[in-house]
Amino acid sequence: MERQPALDLLRVIAIIGVIAIHVFGAIVGNPDVRGSATWWAAVAIDLGFVWVVPMFVLVSGALLLTSRAQDSGPGHFYRKRLLRLGPAFVFWQVFYLWVVRAGMSGQELPLGTVVQLLADGTPYTHLYFLWLIVGLYAVAPVIWPFLRDGDRRRGLALAGVLLLVTALAYTTAAVLTWGGVTRTLQLSAFTQWLPYVGYFVAGFALSGIVLRRSRALIALAVAAIVLAGIVWEYGAAEPGTALRAILPVGYTSLPTMIATVCLFLAVVGLAAAWRPKPAVRRALVTLSDASFGVFLVHFVVLVGLRLLIPAFVPADRSLPIALLLWILVVVISFAIAIAARRVPFVRRVF
Numbered sequence: 087m088e089r090q091p092a093l094d095l096l097r098v099i100a101i102i103g104v105i106a107i108h109v110f111g112a113i114v115g116n117p118d119v120r121g122s123a124t125w126w127a128a129v130a131i132d133l134g135f136v137w138v139v140p141m142f143v144l145v146s147g148a149l150l151l152t153s154r155a156q157d158s159g160p161g162h163f164y165r166k167r168l169l170r171l172g173p174a175f176v177f178w179q180v181f182y183l184w185v186v187r188a189g190m191s192g193q194e195l196p197l198g199t200v201v202q203l204l205a206d207g208t209p210y211t212h213l214y215f216l217w218l219i220v221g222l223y224a225v226a227p228v229i230w231p232f233l234r235d236g237d238r239r240r241g242l243a244l245a246g247v248l249l250l251v252t253a254l255a256y257t258t259a260a261v262l263t264w265g266g267v268t269r270t271l272q273l274s275a276f277t278q279w280l281p282y283v284g285y286f287v288a289g290f291a292l293s294g295i296v297l298r299r300s301r302a303l304i305a306l307a308v309a310a311i312v313l314a315g316i317v318w319e320y321g322a323a324e325p326g327t328a329l330r331a332i333l334p335v336g337y338t339s340l341p342t343m344i345a346t347v348c349l350f351l352a353v354v355g356l357a358a359a360w361r362p363k364p365a366v367r368r369a370l371v372t373l374s375d376a377s378f379g380v381f382l383v384h385f386v387v388l389v390g391l392r393l394l395i396p397a398f399v400p401a402d403r404s405l406p407i408a409l410l411l412w413i414l415v416v417v418i419s420f421a422i423a424i425a426a427r428r429v430p431f432v433r434r435v436f
Contacts, residue, residue, distance in 0.1 A: 091367065092357035093145050094374035096350065100142050101377040102416055103135030105384050108211070109412040112402035124405045126321055133317045137309075137346040139215070139337050143222070143282045144350055147289020150226055151233060160227035167223045173434040175216050178382050182210035186386050190393060207275030212385055214278050221279025222286050229283075233290055241291030248284030253340040256281075257332065264331035281338045285346065292350055302355030309348035312341050372424060379423030379436030380416075387418050 113119060113128035149155065156163060183200060187193045187210065203209045207217035233241050259269040273280070297305060316335060323329040333341060362370065391414060392398045401408045426436040 089371065090354070090357075091360055091362055091370060092354045093148060094370045095357060096141055096145055096353055097374045097377045098370065100138040100145075101380050101384075103138035104212070104381060105388075105415050105419065106135050106412055107132050107138070108385065108388060109401065109408055109415065113405070113408055116402045119403050124403065127405050128408065129321050130317050133320050133335065134313055136313070136316060136335070136337065136342050137349055140282070140285045140342060140346040141350065142215075143218070143285040144289040144292070144346060146219070146222065147286035148293035149289070150223075151230055151287070151290035152293075153234070156227060156230040156234070163227050164223070171216075171219065171223070174378075174382060174436070175220065177435040178216070179204070179209040179213060182213060182385070186210060186389055190386075190389055205275055207273065207278045210385060212381065214273075215381065217275045217278040218282055219279075221276070222283065225279070225283065226286075229287065233287070238291060238294060241287060245284055245288035245291045248287055249343050250284075250340075252281050252284050252338050253343060256334050256336070256338050257340070260331040260334045264326060264328060284343075288347060292347065292354075295351060295354070296358045297351050297355030299356065302352045305348040305355070306352035309345045309352060312345040312348070316341050316345070373420065376420055376423040376427060376436075379426060380419045382436065383422050383426075384415055384419040387422070388415050391415065391418075 110128040110132045113125060114132050116125070119125045183195060183203070188195050207214045233244070256271060259271050262269040316339075319329060319333060320335050333339060336342065388411070391411060392401065398407060398411050401411045423436050427433045
């Protein structure tokens with residue numbers, strides 16, 4: 087099957103957005119600048135990219151819930167994914183626990199803390215995604231026969247039900263908590279994938295839909311309006327208010343689901359007739375293939391730059407410094423990932 091430039095483009099934009107969330111989140115979480123123009127700009131960037139993790143999952147569903155990936159049988163599928171993901175899954179959890187947490191950040195890691203972090207699937211901020219992907223890989227061959235034996239409407243119906251149930255679960259917990267009955271949905275390493283299975287199935291259901299340019303532009307406009315609403319809600323409505331309870335801000339909220347689906351359809355539709363020149367195509371493929379490695383390595387680059395260069399210390403209150411830090415982390419992380427993928431054995435963890 088020929089690679090789709092739209093999916094490669096989405097992966098590249100999404101990983102740049104992930105890095106933005108982790109850089110500008112420091113400003114968003116800084117109470118000293120809350121309400122300022124700097125804070126609002128950071129909120130717009132951070133929450134404007136709230137769709138990126140769901141998009142990674144949606145694109146994965148489009149690529150993995152296919153005859154090409156599944157029809158050789160579950161055994162072949164699992165072996166291939168284990169060889170691809172296994173080394174990175176083990177290496178980066180050990181690396182971030184002992185090199186980044188203990189070595190670079192000076193955190194004490196008694197055995198109980200390590201066990202808790204691993205049990206929660208959060209050995210570091212972003213590594214829950216490894217557990218999420220492993221869970222989706224595990225259920226993909228189980229889901230596939232149901233999707234394969236039906237038409238696209240079956241996939242759309244299943245994706246819609248799963249996404250709606252997920253949104254209702256989180257909204258119900260938030261509304262009950264707002265009403266005085268505390269309810270939290272706590273995920274563990276073994277359940278990180280559950281809130282995202284709807285996005286995964288949606289990747290299959292939407293992958294064959296190509297909107298005409300006019301409709302793709304409408305989908306893009308809808309996504310922009312919804313994202314603007316998310317940014318406004320986060321900035322204007324305090325946590326614990328009715329609005330934040332009814333429409334929680336996060337990867338699994340209904341507005342984020344709408345924005346993610348619309349962006350996927352918009353980019354696929356607008357890029358349908360795009361035939362990039364060979365050099366551009368090669369560059370896009372290289373960047374797309376490196377995106378997983380960038381996801382894994384970018385946090386150590388971010389922490390390292392903050393530790394080694396004092397000028398980046400104010401990145402939690404200065405927008406220009408945060409912008410420069412974002413650009414550097416993106417460039418350095420891509421350079422590391424692309425170079426590492428060319429080195430035998432090392433490429434196994436990128």
